[in-house]
Amino acid sequence: MVEESEPTRLRLVEEWCADPYGKKGPELQALLDTLRLVSVEGGKPLLVETERGATWHLAVLEGEPPRPRLLADPPFHSQLAAEWVIFRRRWASLYGTSLDGLSGPEATHE
Amino acid sequence: MSSPIRPDTELMAYAGETSVVAGGRVPLKVSCRGAEEWRLDVVRLHAPTTAPAPPGFRESPVASSAAGDYPARWQPIDIGSCAVLPAPVxxxxxxxVxxxxxxxxxxxxxxxxxxxxRDDREAGWSLEIDEGRPTLRIGNGGESVALTADGVLAERTWYFLAATFDGATGAMALYVRRLEGHRVQPGPGRADATATATVRPTPAADEMLVAAWRGEGDRRGGxxxxxxxxxxxxxxxxxxxGLTALAAPRVPAGLADALIGAWDFSAEIPTDRVVDLGPNRLDxxxxxxxxxxxxxVDWDGSVWDWRLDPAHYGAIHFHSDDIYDAGWQTDVTIPVPxxxxxxxxxxxLTAGDAEWYVPFVVRPAPGAAADTVFLLPTATYMAYANIRVRIVSPYTDRLIGRLTVVDPTDLMMFxxxxxxxxxxxxxxxxxxxxxxMRRPVTNFRPTESDLGMAYNNFACDLLVIDWLExxxxxxxxxxxxxxxxxxxALAGARVVVTGxxxxxxxxxxxxxxxxxxxxGGRLMYLGGNGFYWHVVFRRDKPGAIELRRARQNIARWNPGPGQDHHSFNGxxxxxxxxxxxxxxxxxGVGFVSxxxxxxxxxRRRPAAADPRAAFIFEGVEGDVFGDFGVMLGGAAGVEIDAVDPRRGTPPHALVVASSSGHTNVYEESEELFPNDPLDxxxxxxxxxxxxxxxxPGGGAVFSVGSIGYAGSLAHAGYDNPIARLTGNxxxxFRDPTPFKMPPTDAV
Structure with a gap:
């Protein structure tokens, strides 16, 4: 559940969902700059293209020397869907709240 | 177990030549496991993977006598540097030692x-560091003993290490001296560790290795x-x-009866040779x-160019991950008719579920030159070869505004x-x-997972090739x-087109x-961040560059004090x-962001209306153009350049168009900061x-100052303002009519 105490941040999430690859205002950019440094399952998340332009898998790069590890998520057929999954996990890790109730950028774009 | 991010078949390859003239040959070196055989087809490359956006991947088969199936074998990568000295041990x-x-x-x-x-046989002797402790190891091929000094070395500190062995008594000794400051030489001191060996060393070959030993199959390791x-x-x-005397830059005559070799790393620096100063000339x-x-050890800050006093540059910095040539045998040689x-x-190359491309260039035969030359920026490919930082760095997602995209080929480097x-x-x-490039390179291929990040330069250059065709x-x-x-190399060419x-x-x-x-030549610079870093080639090291990023404060790039001069040529x-x-x-332009x-x-600038620029915009409509493309959706992007008269933009240069409104991900480049706005x-x-x-002389230059430009050329079937303008x-530029310099009062 999304806490009522973060309406500003939620407004920024909506802004991102509306145009995830577009220009960002300074507030959203600052949020993204923070969010995109957050590790996922102990590693740096990677989007692995396993079928050219059609299928992607989520993995993380972990350890030293770094090694890729496949995450348990099913394959994605849109980069944006995978972006949203990682966005939510980073959000939960950073703020301790869930965005699972939101429909995400793909729904916004449909 | 099979994983979608790791193909069941591992397939890698590289070529012994990247550029051949017709009539030449391309030696192909392949390593493959997980399949019985691999297949070779020769193709001509026209366009990289961009689907669903245009132009879309395009290659055409080329009939080659080398095409066919070949037995798979696994060839280990010969990584790690060392020196091999022909010492009679x-x-x-x-x-x-x-x-x-x-x-x-x-x-x-x-x-x-x-x-x-020989580490696998425990035979011979080695002066080594084991968990930070100097160690002398002696083995007879079945049994070994090790003498380890007390105390752990500190990193990035000079030490004098020596070891002795006397077969008559079995006496082993280790000497360890930490050097304070620069010109301090080791003085007389006690042995830091002694022992009596119960075995006698049995080296397998008459050689002494520096920074490595031999292992199984005679491979270098350690x-x-x-x-x-x-x-x-x-x-x-x-x-x-005696050890102190032995360590002197010039070994004294008093040791002539004992000296076998005294090697000087400051001699012949631009080569692979290691010179022995001793009478045996064991180079x-x-x-x-x-x-x-x-x-x-003698560098004291008074010399910054090794050519002025090589004695200050008597060291070699070895790395366990240095590599020039993976050292593979040639599997097949492709003749170029x-x-x-x-x-x-x-x-x-294909094998099972794996695929690998080894690009190469067929350059024109002498006297057969076309009027236009595309200059494939292979030095840039070398600089970026197997780049890890874009995958590893936590900052990449910030720089690209999305998740880091890779494919299983990228991940092979891990x-x-x-x-x-x-x-x-x-x-x-x-x-x-x-x-x-004499090693498998994961980002030298036409099939890249992400065209928008400037590390995948070869694929981006195929976009220019595609347009030129x-x-x-x-x-x-x-x-x-x-x-x-x-x-x-440019004889006969009227136009040079860059990548x-x-x-x-x-x-x-x-x-x-x-x-x-x-x-009188004409230069079309269809890129960004061009002509930027100084690199040096070496004739006897084809496929390699040296790059010293001097005067940079970016820690991971800095060569270190006193090391700003290239070893290849000084x-x-x-x-x-x-x-x-x-x-x-x-x-006319240089990198800004x-x-x-x-x-x-x-967007057109006022100079676009200058009659001198009229030919550029013939048939190009609208003031704003280039809001499309497979590289980040715009012709101006990725890495971009601007004019700067202080740095050499000619005063008569016409800035006919500029981009603006870039996102706040675009920061002014680290190495240029502060970069005063000039215009x-x-x-x-x-x-x-x-x-x-x-x-002057009838030539001309056209520059676009953007890596992303290449991604816009094929938009709408090449029927777009960017393609039209570039075609103009x-x-x-192909027209031999000389360009005339504009009138000027300048002297």
């Missing part, structure tokens, strides 16, 4: 300093990370005074391009020791100064061709391009701007400038 009853040592990665475990040692200077070998067990060689011209036109080709790029650091944290014949040359042959990111340039390359435009490294040859002087999230269109009428200090200017320039 077998049969020595007693010996002394010594060196000055500057370790950089003590946590890596056992590392050889000087060895006549690589040391750090600097070593003045390796010495004597044929008896010396005392402390050796280094392997895999360790860092020469490295400051040594005389009727293959100049172009970009590839060996396409399973196999493919070596680093010049953007990475070595395992010991030091900068990577050499890079080579719509405009008649052209030849292809590589950076190495231009470096080797200079202006002669999307010709960032790394040698002096001969710059000189050739400058001379070309001043003799020239000062760094940005061409700092070396008096700013990019603006050749192309980068961002990997989004591209923008260009008060420019729409934005962070922008790409499109520039045209004439050159190409057509005029």
């Amino acid at each position: 077998r049969g020595l009853e007693a010996f002394s 010594s060196a000055f040592v500057w370790p950089t990665r003590l946590a890596a475990g056992r590392q050889a300093i000087l060895s006549a040692w 690589f040391f990370d750090g600097k070593i200077e003045r390796p010495r070998l004597a044929g008896r067990a010396l005392d402390a005074e 050796g060689f280094v392997y895999n391009l360790p860092m020469r011209a490295a400051t040594g 005389a009727d293959w036109p100049s172009g970009v080709y590839a060996a396409r 399973d196999q020791p493919l070596g680093r790029s010049t953007y990475d650091t070595h395992a010991d944290g030091s900068a990577v100064h050499y890079s080579s 719509q405009h008649g014949p052209f030849d292809v040359l590589t950076d190495e061709d231009l470096d080797a042959d200079g202006l002669a 999307a990111h010709p960032e790394y340039y040698s002096k001969p390359m710059l000189d050739a391009l400058a001379a070309f435009t001043r003799r 020239a000062h490294g760094g940005l061409w701007r700092d070396l008096g040859r700013a990019p603006q002087a050749i192309s 980068q961002g990997f999230d989004r591209g923008e269109p260009y 008060p009428e420019a729409p934005d200090p962070v922008r790409a400038d499109m520039v045209f200017f004439e050159v 320039v190409l057509a005029r």
Whole structure:
């Protein structure tokens, strides 16, 4: 559940969902700059293209020397869907709240 | 177990030649496991993977007698640098060895300093570091003993290490001295550790290795990370005074009866040779391009160019992940018949679920030159070869405004020791100064997972190739061709077209391009961040560059104090701007910013209306153009350049269009900061400038100042303002009518 105490941040999430690859205002950019440094399952998340332009898998790069590890998520057929999954996990890790109730950028774009 | 991010079949390859003339041959070296055989097809490459956006991947089969199926074999990668010295170590009853040592990665475990040692057989002897402790190991092929000194070495500190062995008594001794300051020599001292060996060493070969030993199959291993200077070998067990004398730059005559070899790393720095100062002349060689011209134990800050006093540069910095040549055997040689036109080709290898491309260039035969030459920026490919930092860095997602996208080929560098790029650091944290294509390179291929981040330069350049193919014949040359042959490489050419990111340039390359435009030649710079860093080639090391990013405060790039001069030729490294040859002087524009999230269109500037620029805009409608493309959705983006008269933009240069409004991911480049905005009428200090200017002698230059530009050429079936404008320039540049310099009052 999304806490009522973060309406500003939620407004920024909506802004991102509306145009995830577009220009960002300074507030959203600052949020993204923070969010995109957050590790996922102990590693740096990677989007692995396993079928050219059609299928992607989520993995993380972990350890030293770094090694890729496949995450348990099913394959994605849109980069944006995978972006949203990682966005939510980073959000939960950073703020301790869930965005699972939101429909995400793909729904916004449909 | 099968994983979608790791193919069941591992397939890698590289070529022994990247550029061949028709009639030449391309040796292909392949390593494959998980399949019985692999297949070779030869293709001509036309366009990279871009689907669903245009142009879409395009290759065409080329009939080749080499095509076919070949048996698979696994070839290990020969990574790690060392020196091999032909020392007669077998049969020595007693010996002394010594060196000055500057370790950089003590946590890596056992590392050889000087060895006549077969690690798999425990045979011979080695002076090594084991968990940070100097150790003398002696073995007879079945049993070994080790003498380990008390105390742990500190990293990036000079030590004098020596070891002696006396076969008559079995006495082993280790000497360890930490050096304080620079010119301090080891004085007389006690042995730091002694023991009596119960075995006698039985070296397998008459050689001494520096920074490595031999292992199974005679392969080199046990690589040391750090600097070593003045390796010495004597044929008896010396005392402390004798060891001190042995370590002197010139070994005193009093040791003539004992001296076997005294090697001087400060001699012949631009080569692989290691010179023995002793009477036996046991000269050796280094392997895999360790860092020469490295400051040594006598460097005191008074010399910054090794050519002025090589004695200050008596060290070699070895790395366990140095690589020049993976050392594979040739599986098949592709003959290049005389009727293959100049172009970009590839060996396409397939095995099971794996695929690997090995691109190569067929350059024009002498006298068969087309009027247009595409200059494939292979120096840039070398600089970025196997770049890890974009995958590993937590900052990448910020820079690109999305998740880091890779594919299983990219991830092979985490399973196999493919070596680093010049953007990475070595395992010991030091900068990577050499890079080579004589190894499998994961980002030298037409199939990339992400076209918008400037590391995948070859695929982006195929976008220019694809567009050029719509405009008649052209030849292809590589950076190495231009470096080797200079202006002669461009004989017969009227137009030179660059790739999307010709960032790394040698002096001969710059000189050739400058001379070309001043003799009536026309330069179309269809990229960004061009002519930027100084690199050096070495004739006896084809496929490799040296790069010293001098005067940079970016820690992972900095060569370290006193090490700004290339070992290949002594020239000062760094940005061409700092070396008096700013990019603006050749192309009119120079790098100002980068961002990997989004591209923008260009907008006409007032100079677009100048009659001198009329030919550029014939048939081009609208003030704003280029708001499309496969590289971030805009023609101006990724890495972008702008004019700067202070740095050489000619006063008569016309800035006919500029971009503006780039996202706030675009920051002014680290190495240029602070970068004062110069043009008060420019729409934005962070922008790409499109520039045209004439050159005395009838030549001309057209520059777009953007890597992303190449991604817009094929939009809408090449029927778009970017393609039309670029075609206009190409057509005029091919026209032999000389360009006239505009009238000026300047003197």
